[in-house]
Amino acid sequence: MSAQPSNKIPVVEVDLNANKKRVHPRFITGFYQNIRVISMYALLALFLILPWIRYNGRQAIWFDVPSQHYYIFGMTFLTQDFYFLAVFALIAAFALFMVTVYAGRVWCGYACPQTIWTHMFQYVEKIVIGDRNKRIKFDKEPMNAKKVFKRFLIYFIWFVFSMITAMTFVSYVSGTEALYQNWQMIGFIPFPDWSTWIWVSIFIFAFSTYVNAGYMREQMCIQICPYGRFQSVMFDKDTLIVSYDYERGEPRGARKKGTHPENLGDCIDCTMCVQVCPTGIDIRDGLQVACIQCAACVDACNEVMDKVGYPRGLIRYTTERQLVEKEPSRVLRPRFFAYLTLLAVLCGGVVYALTDRVPLEIDIRRDRNQLSSLNQQGMIENSYIVKLTNKTQSAHTYKISLEPQEGLSLGVRFNDVPLEAGESFDMPVSIYGDPKVIEFGQTPITLTVTSEDGKYNVSKQNIFTTQGQ
Ligand code: SF4
Ligand code: SF4
Structure with a gap:
């Protein structure tokens, strides 16, 4: 599919019935990928470390559902304080809307757990099998002892990651002590003495992590996650999006190194932008629900442009107003003030309620x-x-x-x-x-x-x- 020049960036409808092949993205480095890796793994570390932080001798963040006490550092909430949770959820939603209006799907590309765990699981495949071409070849190989061993190793590492994820999740509710103490030795194997609800929760979380990050991957973003669908409602002409410069790139085509035929645009049709895409799409087709705006294609194309000696930015973060209408983007716009006012009111209300609260x-x-x-x-x-x-x-x-x-x-x-x-x-x-x-x-x-x-x-x-x- 190839987009046509128009006064809008083309929007490609998602085909829910498309029989997609398994995506094996090429791992690359680059300016945005470095930021992305730092942001994703810093958030992952925070998720793993937080339950181990103690405050006044108790787990600092602990949603102790059985006793209906919820501890967040120095504050204790009871079930009747749940309206705070509703207000926090509203604040998070409005903050996400505000960020989306400005920076597009930055949450999806840089912070969403689905993206982080998928990246981690795909990286395991890269370590065990190799980069993209080797993984594609590996999938097509007939079953043999080496293939079985490598598959087993991948599944085992995924299982360990899923268990660590599930246990960390549950430790926010059960407390780390209930989870990591009272292990008994059965022979040489330590075995936990957990209550039924802990076993059930760990099974559900571990299973969900394994299936989502190991198999569902980009299909979660395309078929299930509602946020990707909201984007067309939240985006406007000044929203930052990853986009291909159609005018500059087309007509695309291969050429001899060091040349630039007059009948061709800047895209050398090397498909690097497609190969690095974690959702397996071609950004040159236009704006797509499957694009999580991770900017891997931006880094890949910039690298290609450097090699062929063309200016960077054939694929770049831009706005529809800049790219299509050739006008500077507007920062201060009515939506900004609407979201800012709502956020200020909600945050002010929470700060007042928390400071006025008698413990x-x-x-x-x-x-x-x-x-x-x-x-x-x-x-x-x-x-x-x-x-x-x-x-x-x-x-x-x-x-x-x-x-x-x-x-x-x-x-x-x-x-x-x-x-x-x-x-x-x-x-x-x-x-x-x-x-x-x-x-x-x-x-x-x-x-x-x-x-x-x-x-x-x-x-x-x-x-x-x-x-x-
Ligand atoms: S990486 Fe750049 S040059 Fe290569 S196909 Fe994609 S847009 Fe064209
Ligand atoms: S099209 Fe580019 S920004 Fe969008 S998901 Fe693929 S690599 Fe990431």
């Missing part, structure tokens, strides 16, 4: 079976369960008090409640009302919980009722 939670539940009763001293008694949760990163002792009110007094089983960091406790509390003083019906009450140093205190209202007397 002490109280929840008052009434005893539904017995709203009120008359005790031996002739006082009306209401019973409550006060749930205290210490959301700080250190141990504290808390006291509970009743806002002074004529005719009402507080009865607690414990004067002081010591709680470890992240610990919760259900404290039974009674409030006594003097029937000679207290009005018949419902009276609002306020309970306050204060830490021993007075630093944290939280109040909550409930009602005292004479109902049933």
Whole structure:
């Protein structure tokens, strides 16, 4: 397929029924590939290292689902704080939209886990079999002992990578201690003593990693990932895209070294840009959903241009306005301000909510079976369960008090409640009302919980009722 010159960069529709061959990209180096490798493997290292970082004696990032406590460095979140997660997801979505409007699919090419793991798995094939031509030849070879051995070696390394990925993923939820302690020796083989949900999660994550990075690869981007499809909605004429300079390159064609026939453009039709493409497409056809904008074709073509002595940039990062309309790209445009305003509002809201947040939670539940009763001293008694949760990163002792009110007094089983960091406790509390003083019906009450140093205190209202007397 060859694109036609027009006032737009041609957009190639994806053919979902196309029977594509396995892609074996040629590995190259170059300006963008160096940035890409650094960015991808720095993110991978961060993913692997983060669960091992300790903060105040505990795993710094730990989504402890079984106990419904979620720790992010100095902050503890409970299930009822999940609205923070929703806001974080919104911030991430708007940040991605903003980046996409400007830099196109930079996320796909430089940071997406699918891209990183696919790159890693393909690199294993390169190490075991060799570069592109050897891998293509290897696929066509009949089965023999050497081929079986190399295949087995690749599958084994993929399996190890998949297990490491799955265990790291699960360690964000189970905690590293639950995962790496309590291994038993069965003969000479260490065997983990994991609960069922850990086994199931590790199997699911390891299987998904193996299949996605080992087999699905670019098909995930083309057939499944919705983000690639959104791009046509988010892109505008000023979005940065990897594009082939059709005017400069066509008509393409081979030529003798050191010559430039007048009837030919700058593209020498060497197909290097296709050979290095991790999704196996030809960027010369136009803008495509399968293009993850990794810029491997930019580096490859620049290298070719250097060799034949033509200027670099036949394939380059550009915008439709620059390439087709020959005008400078606009940086400040309405979408920028719209996304920036939304992001600023959301980030401001989160910062305010986090700084204003008291790391002490109280929840008052009434005893539904017995709203009120008359005790031996002739006082009306209401019973409550006060749930205290210490959301700080250190141990504290808390006291509970009743806002002074004529005719009402507080009865607690414990004067002081010591709680470890992240610990919760259900404290039974009674409030006594003097029937000679207290009005018949419902009276609002306020309970306050204060830490021993007075630093944290939280109040909550409930009602005292004479109902049933
Ligand atoms: S690498 Fe450059 S010169 Fe070679 S085929 Fe691609 S666009 Fe043409
Ligand atoms: S066409 Fe170029 S930028 Fe797009 S995925 Fe292929 S190599 Fe990467």
